[in-house]
Amino acid sequence: MSERVAIIGVGWAGYRPVSPEVSYKEWMYEAAVKAYADAGVDPRRDVDSFVTVAEDFIEGTSIFDEYVPDQLGAALKPVHTIGGDGLHGLATGYMLIRTGLANLVVVEGHSKASNVLTLPEITAYAQDPVLNRPLGLNTEFVAGLEMNRYLFETGTSLEQCAAVVVKNRRNALRNPLAPYGADLTLDEALEGPPLAWPLYHRHKSKHADGAIVMVLASGERAEVLSHQPIWILGMGWCNCAPSLESRDWNELRYIRKAANMAYQQAGIVQPNLVIDFAEIDDTYAYKELQHLEALGFCRVGEAGYLTEEGATEPEGELPVNVSGGSLGMGNLLDASGLARALEVVLQLRGEAGSRQLEEVEVGLAQSWRGVPTTSGAVAVMSH
Amino acid sequence: MTNKFKEFPGTPLSEGDFKEGKILFYHDQMKADFAWDTGVAIGSYLAALKEGYLLGGYCQTCRKTVIPPRTVCEWCFRPMDSYVRLEDTGTVNTFSLCYVTWDVKRIKEPELPAVIEIDGASPLHGIMHKLGEVDPEDVHIGMRVRAVWKPPDEREGAITDILYFKPFKEGES
Ligand SMILES: [Zn+2]
Numbered sequence: 001m002s003e004r005v006a007i008i009g010v011g012w013a014g015y016r017p018v019s020p021e022v023s024y025k026e027w028m029y030e031a032a033v034k035a036y037a038d039a040g041v042d043p044r045r046d047v048d049s050f051v052t053v054a055e056d057f058i059e060g061t062s063i064f065d066e067y068v069p070d071q072l073g074a075a076l077k078p079v080h081t082i083g084g085d086g087l088h089g090l091a092t093g094y095m096l097i098r099t100g101l102a103n104l105v106v107v108e109g110h111s112k113a114s115n116v117l118t119l120p121e122i123t124a125y126a127q128d129p130v131l132n133r134p135l136g137l138n139t140e141f142v143a144g145l146e147m148n149r150y151l152f153e154t155g156t157s158l159e160q161c162a163a164v165v166v167k168n169r170r171n172a173l174r175n176p177l178a179p180y181g182a183d184l185t186l187d188e189a190l191e192g193p194p195l196a197w198p199l200y201h202r203h204k205s206k207h208a209d210g211a212i213v214m215v216l217a218s219g220e221r222a223e224v225l226s227h228q229p230i231w232i233l234g235m236g237w238c239n240c241a242p243s244l245e246s247r248d249w250n251e252l253r254y255i256r257k258a259a260n261m262a263y264q265q266a267g268i269v270q271p272n273l274v275i276d277f278a279e280i281d282d283t284y285a286y287k288e289l290q291h292l293e294a295l296g297f298c299r300v301g302e303a304g305y306l307t308e309e310g311a312t313e314p315e316g317e318l319p320v321n322v323s324g325g326s327l328g329m330g331n332l333l334d335a336s337g338l339a340r341a342l343e344v345v346l347q348l349r350g351e352a353g354s355r356q357l358e359e360v361e362v363g364l365a366q367s368w369r370g371v372p373t374t375s376g377a378v379a380v381m382s383h
Numbered sequence: 384m385t386n387k388f389k390e391f392p393g394t395p396l397s398e399g400d401f402k403e404g405k406i407l408f409y410h411d412q413m414k415a416d417f418a419w420d421t422g423v424a425i426g427s428y429l430a431a432l433k434e435g436y437l438l439g440g441y442c443q444t445c446r447k448t449v450i451p452p453r454t455v456c457e458w459c460f461r462p463m464d465s466y467v468r469l470e471d472t473g474t475v476n477t478f479s480l481c482y483v484t485w486d487v488k489r490i491k492e493p494e495l496p497a498v499i500e501i502d503g504a505s506p507l508h509g510i511m512h513k514l515g516e517v518d519p520e521d522v523h524i525g526m527r528v529r530a531v532w533k534p535p536d537e538r539e540g541a542i543t544d545i546l547y548f549k550p551f552k553e554g555e556s
Contacts (some may be wrong), residue, residue: 001463017509019420020420021420021422021423022423023419023420023421023422023423024420026422026454027452029454029455033462044458044460045403060417062421070453070455071455071457073455073457073460075457112419114419114420115418115419115420116416117416117417117418118414118415121414124411129409130409133411140440241448277550289400346521378444
């Protein structure tokens, strides 16, 4: 059994709005080769277990587990696919090592969102088939309902949400992996017809294709294999009840509980005193604000003001989504959580190029599985 | 368990109950359209089918020829980037006689799915296809077969550019 777990290798392919020249298998392979070279491991010889995250409805293939071993070097090895976000995958790898079942685990997530021609229709299948789906609404309505109630209860303004869009897309300009970098004004972030008022179309992250692979190791193996292991100090995950009819739209208790689970393992009492930067879900701009509050970085209703004042800018007190987040890098479906975790790893290693933050020791990654879910996960890491 | 019960209390449902609207039900037709990017290896394979030949890949580490080609060898995890042109002949590795169609209709003349180990590829590497121009009773493991292609102007770069595989005797064309 290993008390400590580290990320010792990372690899990625993408991210781009479309990627017609590669198959998802070839992109998984590209990301995997990078991660294995980075970790200095041979998947055929060294890796004990493989975890991938994917949703059959999105892939268009049932029992998707069957299609992942070859391109990861996982043939004739323990491998399974979970229906969860990339951070759920990371949590699964973390558990495999913590329980002593494995010493070296590979976690993979990818998006070929451009290949799903009817993505809104597929997303509608996440709605309750008897009570909600017959109403025939685009699933984006759930974000509209949540945002409206959140603004109503907290006094957060549309402009404060727009400030998230401006910040993250500007951050993306310094990230070579990010396809949606832009220098927008607040007014421009609010332009165009709303998707589901008060949600404006630029407040929603656009999809991107890409793949991310990470190599996890037990403390013992990490010390031997890596000269800069990134330690997972804590991991938490939580789901609320699915009902739209009896949901607390304002306080995200599931994110709060997931965070507390991770903080407890990491021995963190006051997150804003310990955590230097965060990569959090911004599928929709208002979600970044809600998530900041649920993660305990500030009180409910304060995140909008902090954002407006620049506290979450790269040079602010708590840089948030220096990578550009999903608004800047693209929504990678269930690989989004791994994209957040990847930026935390790169920052902690000092490998984030021109967007590198100074003197960072502890970083946080958080994910949400998108509408209509109340499913989230949190990871706290350090070098 | 059910054989312990002599009577089944409750109300049985019939097709008519649905038709007459006696039951609350919700009909839904899933709209799930995908356009999978085939990528380098499978893309090349499909392009070759359109041209009327079979393309395999060669792993220099395992010294193995596989079909269809891939960009990575699943056994040694080395990149695979040499392509080889293969014959459109092979040997039946296994087959089945299917009397139920994909949409669950009974048929009298069976469909004949088979795995065909392609000549020039390493053992256990073949194509999943159907057999044709053969009496189902004559099909056997080890049978020699050859691809029957669609006419060139009807091919579209798909596995169905081969209509089926049919038996042949050595020396026949
Ligand atoms: Zn090989």
